[in-house]
Amino acid sequence: MTITTACVSNLFVVSAFVVPLLMVLAAFKFLLVAFQFMELKKANSFWKVSLIVTLGLLIVVIIGLK
Amino acid sequence: MNTLKINYKNIYYPPGGILMWIIIFLELITFGMALVAFVHYGSENAAVFHHSRMQLNTTFGAINTVFLLTSGFFMANAVYQFKEKEIQKSSVFFKLAMLGGFFFLALKSIEYYHKIESGISLDTNMFYTFYWLLTGFHVIHVIMGVVILGWTNYGMSKKNSDTVVEDVEACAAFWHMCDLIWLLLFPMLYLIF
Numbered sequence: 001m002t003i004t005t006a007c008v009s010n011l012f013v014v015s016a017f018v019v020p021l022l023m024v025l026a027a028f029k030f031l032l033v034a035f036q037f038m039e040l041k042k043a044n045s046f047w048k049v050s051l052i053v054t055l056g057l058l059i060v061v062i063i064g065l066k
Numbered sequence: 067m068n069t070l071k072i073n074y075k076n077i078y079y080p081p082g083g084i085l086m087w088i089i090i091f092l093e094l095i096t097f098g099m100a101l102v103a104f105v106h107y108g109s110e111n112a113a114v115f116h117h118s119r120m121q122l123n124t125t126f127g128a129i130n131t132v133f134l135l136t137s138g139f140f141m142a143n144a145v146y147q148f149k150e151k152e153i154q155k156s157s158v159f160f161k162l163a164m165l166g167g168f169f170f171l172a173l174k175s176i177e178y179y180h181k182i183e184s185g186i187s188l189d190t191n192m193f194y195t196f197y198w199l200l201t202g203f204h205v206i207h208v209i210m211g212v213v214i215l216g217w218t219n220y221g222m223s224k225k226n227s228d229t230v231v232e233d234v235e236a237c238a239a240f241w242h243m244c245d246l247i248w249l250l251l252f253p254m255l256y257l258i259f
Contacts, residue, residue, distance in 0.1 A: 019258050026253045030246055033135070037142040038242045039081040042074040047087060054091065058098045058250075065105045066258060 082239025137166025
């Protein structure tokens, strides 16, 4: 996924969507690390939802600004 | 409390401990606000940010991402082995995780050296002000993480160790937090402008 991210950033063909695509890829990796490595999948829904909402807000704001 | 029967579904006992997760959220919010400010200034100075971003080494950034993700994988295995009471195996994975951290710091040092040699400093332009501050604070966290990993590994490898699974999980959560922050820093600093 990291290599995919770097390749996408150099694709001029999809330049209009490259920022949202890169941020979505980053968010996907972020959630994989949190849910798998940090075992958040075992945690109370409060923590899962809180992390997803926090990340989602950040991504939306950044895409909106960009 | 019997540490082998932690109820992670209890809101007060997420994996790694509630205190560590409060810290993680505070860190994510702090770095998040800095990244929002970074993108805001970037949208006002698009040409400067683009030109500056092109001077960064994306390959180094990608390699560092691989280092930290691999290190995180080893850390997750270290926790698993500790829960299985395989302390020796857990210690090996701890050391591998630390090695990933050292590789990250080494490559980051090379990158910083190149920047300094090129005369790029905190006040070169707004992009590099954010670059040095964001990556600098992240490096400090990685160094702290490596120290915490080393200390926890030392503590659990001793005879009559009193290291419990909560200690190992908290240590791992901090290390994964460094990974989470980098997963946000890498695309925003190295790719989107």
